[in-house]
Amino acid sequence: MLNTVRYDGPAGTPLLIAHGLYGSARNWGVIAKRLSAERPVIVVDMRNHGNSPWFDSQSYADMAADLAEVIDQPMDVLGHSMGGKAAMVLALKHPEKLRRMIVADIAPVPYQHTQMGPLSAMRQVDPAKVSNRNDAKEQLGELEPGVADFLLQSLDMKEKRWRLNLDVLEADMPQIVGFPDVTGVFDRPTLFLSGANSSYVLPEHRPIIKPLFPNAKFAKIPGAGHWLHAEKPREFEAAATAFLNMPAAG
Numbered sequence: 001m002l003n004t005v006r007y008d009g010p011a012g013t014p015l016l017i018a019h020g021l022y023g024s025a026r027n028w029g030v031i032a033k034r035l036s037a038e039r040p041v042i043v044v045d046m047r048n049h050g051n052s053p054w055f056d057s058q059s060y061a062d063m064a065a066d067l068a069e070v071i072d073q074p075m076d077v078l079g080h081s082m083g084g085k086a087a088m089v090l091a092l093k094h095p096e097k098l099r100r101m102i103v104a105d106i107a108p109v110p111y112q113h114t115q116m117g118p119l120s121a122m123r124q125v126d127p128a129k130v131s132n133r134n135d136a137k138e139q140l141g142e143l144e145p146g147v148a149d150f151l152l153q154s155l156d157m158k159e160k161r162w163r164l165n166l167d168v169l170e171a172d173m174p175q176i177v178g179f180p181d182v183t184g185v186f187d188r189p190t191l192f193l194s195g196a197n198s199s200y201v202l203p204e205h206r207p208i209i210k211p212l213f214p215n216a217k218f219a220k221i222p223g224a225g226h227w228l229h230a231e232k233p234r235e236f237e238a239a240a241t242a243f244l245n246m247p248a249a250g
Contacts, residue, residue: 002044003051007036014040015076018083024050048165058172060180064089071097080104092184100189105226107205110178127160190216191243195224
């Protein structure tokens with residue numbers, strides 16, 4: 001079972017949040033707490049991340065099965081990037097477990113980019129030989145702004161180890177940047193919420209999205225890129241809340 005962090009809120013449909021690659025539940029703490037003002041919120045550590053168990057696979061079928069195991073009643077699901085792909089596979093395989101879904105800045109398509117840069121940087125760090133996070137940050141080397149601080153949230157200074165299964169993430173990177181050949185239809189409300197400065201969800205993806213998610217709507221957050229929830233948290237929370245509170249059709 002995945003490690004979960006729960007935020008109590010008023011009675012209602014709970015919201016399950018699935019983070020992206022190299023992330024953890026703690027990355028979503030502030031947003032989850034704010035969203036819990038209106039509903040219970042559950043944030044998971046995905047497999048091979050955070051405090052969840054390590055497995056020898058990072059496939060979307062396995063990640064979707066992990067999420068299904070956490071869901072004990074119909075929930076709303078919000079997934080970012082890798083977590084968004086896992087949420088989509090969950091919705092297609094187990095539509096009865098979701099009331100509605102928010103997919104944050106990702107599409108059900110394979111991407112050509114690689115996410116090996118941060119992983120290679122983490123391999124440069126010897127956790128046993130760092131005494132503080134500044135030491136580790138120096139060993140990470142040059143990364144995009146904010147990436148080093150983000151990665152260091154997964155460095156366990158007490159245990160002197162990464163809370164990420166780097167070996168499996170590297171081995172399964174083609175699956176992570178890809179998308180499985182999955183059948184099914186999720187016809188409940190779905191919001192594809194993207195950063196206006198991001199190229200992860202493009203108009204040419206809509207003919208792929210609509211047959212799988214016929215009730216999909218699309219929205220963009222101005223001034224945000226792929227990390228839209230971190231770059232524009234208030235706008236992200238407002239968009240998510242508005243969608244989750246929309247009356248059911250019919």
